[in-house]
Amino acid sequence: METNKSMLFLLFLAVSAVFADEDVFIGVNIGTELSDMPHPTQVVALLKAQQIRHVRLFNADRGMLLALANTGIKVAVSVPNEQILGVGQSNTTAANWVAQNVVAHYPATNITTICVGSEVLSSLPNAAPILVNALKFVHSALLASNLDRQIKVSTPLASTIILDSFPPSQAFFNHTLKPVLVPLLKFLQSTNSYFMLNVYPYYDYILSNGVIPLDYALFNPLAANKEAVDSNTLLHYTNVFDAMIDAAYFAMEDVNITNIPVVVTESGWPSMGDSNEPDATVENANTYNSNLIKHVLNKTGTPKHPGIAVSTYLYELYNEDNKAGPLSEKNWGLFNNNGTPVYILRLTDSGSLFANNTSNQTYCAAKEGADSKMLQAALDWACGAGKVDCAPMLQGEPCYEPDNVAAHATYAFNAYYHMMGRAPGTCDFNGVATITTTNPSHGSCVFSSIGRNGTFLNGTAPAIDSTSSSSAYPVQYLNNNAFSITLMMILGILGLTVVLL
């Protein structure tokens, strides 16, 4: 699947200080190969409702960048692989790219990162010789616009470039690629940028032919005797994700580079697959992503670098039904194109992010014993400036009874709270409202039980380009050959290197 990603619109974000724990984040990639891709305004409504603060686009679509303006959402844009040869061969082309796709949108759209290509070394090897120049030219253009401090430049790499990744202490970069990787790492080091890695324990697991236990891939607890131990460092590994990130640190150390933080630009798990993909299930996808989010936000770090958080962009926002390849390829998304979640993440106590199994059942209600004048004032506000549809409380409508201010305020508060995507602070109303898990619906008066999800939002749309990325790029990156080559590469590597002690 890695090769297909060059087609995506990715959302990715925020790189300000990965080594600083407080800045760890979970972002989301936005691919656009959907038969019915939501309008950028709807995409942004979904991001807001789900409190997603960091996104990565697989290109620099003007419509998306306009819709993301003034939202506070941090954006990683990408130079698509189709454009990388041009950008890497001419600093003028690079400067034009930056002017048109970055400078024109900044700072209204908070572009924090430019991803130059996607898995170039593994999916577009003929571009390898110009990769570092492409990064340098893009960086020079930022420097010329005085944006080099605000915007980082890097390139997402496939984990297949790291060989012998278990035990992590033995990991090294594919020697053939070192003439590119060493200057690349030096560039990242000198510009305080990030090592961007795509980490897919799903593939590591399925291609290991049973060597890797499913629980080890899913971050589930392992029996002590099943834990993977690196016999050189005696570090214990409880999940594939950490092992892969430490393999990246060790591979960098192998070329004497020790101080570049890792950002995971893609990680996820498919929720559906063909009959020969039995592990692509909703349950496994929910387990992986829920555990991954908790793991990243807990700032646990990895065994080699405890406490050094690894910010991660989930792959991905939407299921992409137009993707080629096996059924799993179309099912990496957290949401359907209408904004409904494919599954509700199990995220209790991990901060406010995503539709979660707590939010699935929270409501906003008038506090018991609250002052009725204050309730009335808040009710008036909600039905007025708050833009809640209060028609169901009119006489003869389902929510008219019980006809008292507390019941009506509860209806309006709850509607507002869900309309605002249950954002923090939207169930307060000067202290007369409270969040509850009790569903206040009664009779035919049905209360919103889940947030506004962007499906039918009709916000003020900026002038928008086409959001379809599919027509803009050559088709060669969509074909199945590329897919199977990537799988074979992964398979070959795993066959040699995965050893659980």
Ligand SMILES: *[C@@H]1O[C@H](CO)[C@@H](O)[C@H](O)[C@H]1NC(C)=O
């Ligand atoms: C591009 O490179 C040429 C020659 O190396 C240099 O003279 C020119 O200033 C560069 N232009 C930009 C926009 O960096």
Ligand SMILES: *[C@@H]1O[C@H](CO)[C@@H](O)[C@H](O)[C@H]1NC(C)=O
């Ligand atoms: C963009 O995000 C960065 C990182 O959080 C922040 O420091 C900066 O103030 C933001 N810039 C704008 C223009 O909002």
Ligand SMILES: *[C@@H]1O[C@H](CO)[C@@H](O)[C@H](O)[C@H]1NC(C)=O
């Ligand atoms: C190392 O990279 C080269 C060049 O991309 C590739 O041909 C080779 O198969 C890779 N080796 C391994 C073991 O993946």
Ligand SMILES: *[C@@H]1O[C@H](CO)[C@@H](O)[C@H](O)[C@H]1NC(C)=O
């Ligand atoms: C890394 O440093 C060691 C010790 O300084 C040196 O022997 C080795 O050649 C260096 N390796 C590389 C790839 O620079």
Ligand SMILES: *[C@@H]1O[C@H](CO)[C@@H](O)[C@H](O)[C@H]1NC(C)=O
């Ligand atoms: C969170 O981090 C603490 C220590 O940093 C660790 O003890 C705990 O197991 C971690 N929890 C999860 C769910 O990773």
Ligand SMILES: *[C@@H]1O[C@H](CO)[C@@H](O)[C@H](O)[C@H]1NC(C)=O
């Ligand atoms: C999303 O919104 C649509 C239309 O308002 C609604 O039918 C659907 O149930 C909502 N789904 C979620 C998960 O909020």
Ligand SMILES: *[C@@H]1O[C@H](CO)[C@@H](O)[C@H](O)[C@H]1NC(C)=O
């Ligand atoms: C919500 O998720 C937590 C943590 O994963 C789990 O313990 C709890 O049972 C879940 N609650 C529901 C109602 O599913």
Ligand SMILES: *[C@@H]1O[C@H](CO)[C@@H](O)[C@H](O)[C@H]1NC(C)=O
């Ligand atoms: C879940 O949703 C609730 C209600 O919106 C919110 O308070 C909480 O922060 C969210 N996240 C988690 C991880 O519980």
Ligand SMILES: *[C@@H]1O[C@H](CO)[C@@H](O)[C@H](O)[C@H]1NC(C)=O
């Ligand atoms: C929300 O929870 C209810 C039960 O509490 C369940 O029936 C419903 O399927 C859940 N919604 C989703 C989208 O998982």
Ligand SMILES: *[C@@H]1O[C@H](CO)[C@@H](O)[C@H](O)[C@H]1NC(C)=O
């Ligand atoms: C969106 O707005 C347009 C124009 O205001 C209106 O015609 C259309 O019915 C609205 N669509 C929805 C789903 O509300």
